Amino acid sequence: MSGSSKLSQASFPCKHCQKAIFIPAGLPPTTAPCPHCGKEVTSPDQNAPAAGSSEPKGNQVDKPVRLEANQNKPDRPLQKEDLVTPQPTIGDGNQRRSKGNLAAVVAAIIILLVAGGVTFWLAQKWKQDKQTAADTSQDVPGENEAMSQQAWMTTGWKQEASKVLQDFMKATSPEERMKYVIPNEGVMEELKIFYPEGTDDSDIPMEAFGHVMGSKYDHERGIFLMKYRQPAQIDMRGYFAPIGSLDQVMGHEKSTLIEMAHKIDEHNLSKPIGINAFFKKTDDGLKLDASVFIQGKFRTFRAFVDYPRPGKTQVFRVVVNEALSHALRDDPNYRTYRLEDFAYPKDYVKVPVLVDSEAGKILSVLNWRGMNREKRLRTATVELGWTDESPSKLQIVKVVCWEFLGVGGEIGNTKPKQPVTPSVAPTTSDGDNE
Incomplete structure (x- = not known):
């Protein structure tokens, strides 16, 4: 086997490095890089007779037998065409791009599937929680009713x-x-x-x-x-009313009633409501x-307390507290209380009350004069009345109830849980103001 392999090959020295280059027998002249030094070299023509050869034909060696295609070919040296680097074709680029697009599509599908799964899970959980809350509200109606009541009050x-x-x-x-x-x-x-x-x-x-x-x-x-x-x-038109002649302004001539009415500032001011x-x-x-x-x-409270109406009585909702009266401050039989309209704090009246009267006993819980406590205020429903004597005096006929009747107050809530001893007003003067 080794003998036939040697017969099927030929060799020639490289003209550059003088090293032997083996080629297949019968190979036509071919130019290729030297496998040793890499420089271009051309193989000799093997069919041409050697120059100056005087050897008789009878002594010439027969040509080596060329191998057939179906026989195993011996290894040959690397040739030029084998050293060329293959260039990528357009088909290969399209194939890579198609593979990248396919990967992106697959990734998008996976993301959509995950998002859909999460959404479905959250929806199922929400339905389950809602159903659980409904079941809980049915099981505990008292708590649900309490929550609804709290929301309504807010x-x-x-x-x-x-x-x-x-x-x-x-x-x-x-x-x-x-x-x-x-x-x-x-x-x-x-x-x-x-x-x-x-x-x-x-x-x-x-x-x-x-x-x-x-x-x-x-x-x-x-x-x-x-x-x-x-x-x-303020009604600004009142400030542009005629002021009269110069003699009227200087006081040499009397003004008429109409002219005097225009000078009253209170008429230029509308009432608060x-x-x-x-x-x-x-x-x-x-x-x-x-x-x-x-x-x-x-404004019925102000209208009633400002103008005496002998024998008349009327019920009002007021704010009550003890006040200081200079006329009765040294009288131990009386205490003075300030009654104020709840909507108009400037509308108030001071009414003296006998200490041992029914109203005095009820209002005694508000007393602060001569006691070690601060001023107290409470809302109350009271009945006020004008006496028949002349001049008529305003008085507290009855304390109907604490707070406003029908809203927070009810008849009978003025009765103390424990008997109240009337507190006598101090006889010594003090300097407290209301």
């Missing part, structure tokens, strides 16, 4: 109170107004006096009423409040305290 009452107030102000008859008010004693008579048939509250904008967030204690008792406040406004709309939660919903509403809108 914001829900505002819509209902606004609706009740709006219906009350739009009503045009006392009977229609009674549907929306607390049915206290004497309320119908008040409505007939101040709201006769065909009268409404169109002069007061309902939108100007604001909701007042009261104390948690009041809300738990079902007491809510809306307020309307209109401050006094303060209305308190108290609501009480009942079995039939929220109801309005019409007495407090009327007292604020028509």
